[in-house]
Amino acid sequence: MKTVSKFNDAVQDFIFNPDAxxxxxxxxxxxxxxxxxxxxxxxxxPEIDADDWKLEVRGxxxxxxxxxxxELYKLPQVSQITRHICVEGWSAIGSWTGxxxxxxxxxxxxxxxxxYVWFQCADKDxxxxxxxxxxxxxxxxxxxxxxxxxxxxxxxxxPMKIRVPTKLGFKNPKYVISMEVTNDYKGGYxxxxxxxxxxxx
Amino acid sequence: MSxxxxxxxxxxxxxxxxxxPAWVRLMHWVNALAMILMILSGWQIYNASPLFGxxxxxxxxxxxxLGGGLLWHFAAMWLLMINGLAYVITGLATxxxxxxxxxxxxxxxxxxxRAALTFKLGHDDLTVYNYVQRLLYAGIIVVGVLIVLSGLSxxxxxxxxxxxxxxxxxxxxxxxxxxxxxxxxxxxxxxVLLALLVPKSLRAMIIGR
Numbered sequence: 001m002k003t004v005s006k007f008n009d010a011v012q013d014f015i016f017n018p019d020a021x022x023x024x025x026x027x028x029x030x031x032x033x034x035x036x037x038x039x040x041x042x043x044x045x046p047e048i049d050a051d052d053w054k055l056e057v058r059g060x061x062x063x064x065x066x067x068x069x070x071e072l073y074k075l076p077q078v079s080q081i082t083r084h085i086c087v088e089g090w091s092a093i094g095s096w097t098g099x100x101x102x103x104x105x106x107x108x109x110x111x112x113x114x115x116y117v118w119f120q121c122a123d124k125d126x127x128x129x130x131x132x133x134x135x136x137x138x139x140x141x142x143x144x145x146x147x148x149x150x151x152x153x154x155x156x157x158x159p160m161k162i163r164v165p166t167k168l169g170f171k172n173p174k175y176v177i178s179m180e181v182t183n184d185y186k187g188g189y190x191x192x193x194x195x196x197x198x199x200x201x
Numbered sequence: 202m203s204x205x206x207x208x209x210x211x212x213x214x215x216x217x218x219x220x221x222p223a224w225v226r227l228m229h230w231v232n233a234l235a236m237i238l239m240i241l242s243g244w245q246i247y248n249a250s251p252l253f254g255x256x257x258x259x260x261x262x263x264x265x266x267l268g269g270g271l272l273w274h275f276a277a278m279w280l281l282m283i284n285g286l287a288y289v290i291t292g293l294a295t296x297x298x299x300x301x302x303x304x305x306x307x308x309x310x311x312x313x314x315r316a317a318l319t320f321k322l323g324h325d326d327l328t329v330y331n332y333v334q335r336l337l338y339a340g341i342i343v344v345g346v347l348i349v350l351s352g353l354s355x356x357x358x359x360x361x362x363x364x365x366x367x368x369x370x371x372x373x374x375x376x377x378x379x380x381x382x383x384x385x386x387x388x389x390x391x392x393v394l395l396a397l398l399v400p401k402s403l404r405a406m407i408i409g410r
Contacts, residue, residue: 004276015360022359088250166359194268201359
């Protein structure tokens with residue numbers, strides 16, 4: 001069964017069109033309230049102090065400096081209203097604003113021939129997830145700082161989530177604390193438990 | 202009625218006549234296995250986020266949990282799709298669909314439904330499908346195509362966006378997928394019941410005669 005899942009990763013990588021955009025929606029289509037969803041209750045969601053938080057950058061990049069939130073907020077941002085699809089089957093339309101990940105990867109001099117960008121998060125028990133480089137470079141893949149034009153609330157991943165509208169929800173990590181550009185497959189919280197690793201939309 | 206008489210005579214003249222060719226039998230049973238795997242793993246996936254106010258009993262689901270159900274579902278889908286595609290292509294190319302399933306006329310269906318309900322529908326010649334069989338078998342092929350297309354829409358809603366458009370949007374594709382499953386389950390109940398009521402039809406699907 002794991003072998004078939006690996007085969008399905010390859011099939012999905014093959015049919016992935018880096019130029020195919022996830023459909024976008026008008027503001028009137030936004031799901032209200034947008035659901036909070038995690039493997040823990042909202043009360044157990046990370047409470048991150050913005051002043052202490054830094055985004056750590058590791059791996060195959062030229063500039064490994066850590067980024068504070070004010071520094072990240074200065075980067076150009078774009079908005080998207082897209083459908084978030086959960087591995088469970090439900091979906092919800094939300095509005096996310098932030099910096100395209102590909103712009104940031106360029107800025108830090110990431111080796112974009114590497115296979116993955118691996119994210120680590122502050123969720124309890126340690127959440128992490130690998131993102132294949134082609135999806136990381138997709139124009140709609142975003143380092144998200146705002147939901148519905150407001151600073152990202154705790155429920156949705158303050159201070160930063162990675163919004164990937166071409167992936168299932170669990171491949172959209174919240175409360176991100178570091179990213180590593182790497183050729184190694186480092187696994188992920190759900191991926192290791194059996195969810196298909198590519199899980200593309 | 203006269204045509205029925207003729208076929209009866211043909212059967213009598215050649216009692217060992219092949220009713221179900223080998224490719225039909227093989228693909229039928231592969232499909233049966235794939236469908237059961239898809240339905241039981243699909244119920245597991247449904248239970249993770251039910252569309253309606255009920256869940257399927259755990260003991261009738263496959264995979265143990267959502268992740269396991271998904272692994273089964275996305276493995277068995279290849280069996281279902283490859284076998285189904287081969288079946289549709291062979292059915293069209295050999296003319297079997299045309300010969301066996303057509304024509305389907307409203308009058309014919311009405312007549313045979315009435316006959317079936319009064320237990321007057323004969324099954325003397327298993328090589329000829331009555332109108333109820335034709336409607337159900339043709340209908341279930343259409344449902345089979347729909348459940349694969351709606352499933353692919355949900356699996357790859359961005360890459361296969363044109364398929365999603367066919368159903369309207371992602372949530373609608375989910376409902377279509379569910380109702381196709383319900384239709385297949387209903388078909389399965391009737392189909393198995395009738396096969397048991399006419400055991401020689403079951404025998405024909407196993408040994409061909």
